[in-house]
Amino acid sequence: MSQQSERLERLIVEQEGECCVEDINARVEAMERHVSAFPADTGRDRTALKVLGNDTRYTIVRLLAAAGRELCVCEITPVVDVSDSAVSHALSDLFEAGLVTRRKDGTWRYYEATERAAALLDALDRTREGSQ
Structure with a gap:
């Protein structure tokens, strides 16, 4: 697991009390959706x-x-x-x-x-x- 994933896991555990790979993936996918909604040419x-x-x-x-x-x-x-x-x-x-x-x-x-x-x-x- 990368350092970024470990940090994200610690954040989710602190916020939610527990964390699994699916939680990490769901959080990353949610952030990627935000990024993909940016205007095409910024x-x-x-x-x-x-x-x-x-x-x-x-x-x-x-x-x-x-x-x-x-x-x-x-x-x-x-x-x-x-x-x-x-x-x-x-x-x-x-x-x-x-x-x-x-x-x-x-x-x-x-x-x-x-x-x-x-x-x-x-x-x-x-x-x-x-x-x-």
């Missing part, structure tokens, strides 16, 4: 969460969401304490992750938070109080 979800894990990108998406409108790069750069190229790179990452839209108008480039970004930020805001 890559964009993981990418969005990863992108928000950077201070600069998080600040930019928060700024865009708070503004509630498109912002030009020239409006974003002065309030983010990084180089112009770092802001451009962060905005590209946010765009690729589906967290901002972008629009070019002549030489100006505008960005806006997507509904997905707003929903993620809202979820973080709503759950922050309970986790402290």
Whole structure:
């Protein structure tokens, strides 16, 4: 029996008072059903969460969401304490992750938070109080 199975057996014994191989198999099968119910492609979800894990990108998406409108790069750069190229790179990452839209108008480039970004930020805001 593997170490994982032994640990699972100890958990089931502690919870149920006894355990057999069928109990272990049933518990593993139940967990596998949960995993199989995950969306088929969670890559964009993981990418969005990863992108928000950077201070600069998080600040930019928060700024865009708070503004509630498109912002030009020239409006974003002065309030983010990084180089112009770092802001451009962060905005590209946010765009690729589906967290901002972008629009070019002549030489100006505008960005806006997507509904997905707003929903993620809202979820973080709503759950922050309970986790402290």
